[in-house]
Amino acid sequence: MVKAIQVGLGHWGFSWTKEVIPKVPAVHMAGYVDANPEAIKRVQVELGIEDKRCFLSLEDAAKGVEADLVIATLRTEAHYPVVRQALELGFNVLVEKPFASTIAQAKELVALAEQQNRILMVSQNYRFQPAPIAAAELIGAQKFGPVNLVSVDFRRHAPSQGYRYWDMPDPLLADMSIHHFDLMRMVLNDDPKRVSCRTWNPPASPFGHHPMGVATVEFEKGTIVSYRGSWMSSGPVTPWAGEWTMDCSEGEICWTSRDHFMGKAGPDRLTTRVRDAQPEAIALQPLDFADRTGTLAAIAKAIASVSVPARFSSGKDNLHSLALVQATILSAGREGAWVDIAEVMA
Structure with a gap:
């Protein structure tokens, strides 16, 4: 059994407290x-958390x-600052992206963690969803040969879907x-090796920063990914993980994941097609354990067994995902000029 302290009980943190943590025994x-x-009062009143387990600082906890x-x-x-303090106090840490x-x-x-x-x-x-895991296994097994091109589309209309963060910098690239x-x-x-990206803010948008963008990402093994994302789309809504088409030398893999919103939920979907x-x-x-319960269960397993589960997103591994975000933002600021990931990582 892994004993934990949760830091941050606001809107999203309370969701973790109520909907995620209790599902990981x-x-x-x-x-x-x-x-x-x-x-603090909210978790005590609404969830019955005892006063003796509640603290105003991590140091006190x-x-x-x-x-x-x-x-x-x-x-x-x-x-x-919180992750740094937690590590300095000797804790393992699971942190939101x-x-x-x-x-x-x-x-x-x-x-510091090392x-x-x-x-x-x-x-x-x-x-931690069935479709991307299955897609990763198919690609790893070279089921349809090498990947030639990957296309990813994400479409949502934020003004009609309860989005609240109109002033967030880079609401598409950094947040989604x-x-x-x-x-x-x-x-x-x-x-990723390098990226070219353009973003923009369309007319009548309530966003203070760019909610739409396109990017071309070149990976180290030569795969090219074409990415299109929008918080202001009037087109068919995609699942949160987007719609993926992975074109390989002998066929294609198409999949979607996290198809849920406002009380509605649908399963992940994956289809394959031989040429x-x-x-x-x-x-x-x-x-x-899926989604956020998947991440929590994974770190609990890592702590208890001193082994790293598959697809574990360590801080060291996640540096490359964060660098891709930073590189796309930098490229967008340079009017779409190519930006090497090495420049950002340095």
Whole structure:
């Protein structure tokens, strides 16, 4: 049993407290932390959390309870100081994405985790779904030969779907596309080499920053990914993980994942098609722990067994996903000029 302290009980953090953590039996909650007394009161009143397990600071929680893990579910700008403090106090850490605001901060946290001999994991929850796992296995087995081209489309109309973060910088690339970029790396089992990206803000948009973009990503093994994303689309809504077409030398793999929104939910879908043949729907294996419960179960397993589960998004691994985000933002600022990932990583 892994004992944990959750830090950050706001809107998204409360969702973790109520909907995610209780579904992973390998994790026992030792403490809850938030600097806002109202957030503490909410978990006590609505979820029946005892006062003795609630704290206004991580330092107080570390003194008051025994724990192995900190679950950091705060706003992005608070990730770096909280994760750093947690590692310095000797905790393993699971942190929401993106796990730092800059590559320099991220590298520092990765180095600190290694120095402290602790596990740092980023909650890239889209990895823990049946379709991308099946796609990764098909690509890894070269079921249809080498990959020639990957096309990814993400379409949502934020104004009619309850989106609230109109002033967030880079609402597409930094907040949403990081999921898609991380899936590219996982499914292809490859890292990006360079990227060209353009973003823009259409007329009548309530966004303060660019909610639409297109990017071309070149990977180290030569695969090219064409990515199109929009928070202002009037087209058919895609699942959260987008719609993927993976064109290989002997056929194609098409899949979608995380098809749920506002009380509606649909299963992941994956079809394959041998060249010049009809598409075939593939039965997907359900997961014991999916999405955010998947990330939490994975780090609990890593702590308990001292082994790294498949598709584990460590801080060190996730540097490459964060670098792809930073590179696309940099390229967009340069009017679509190619940006090498090495430039950002340096």
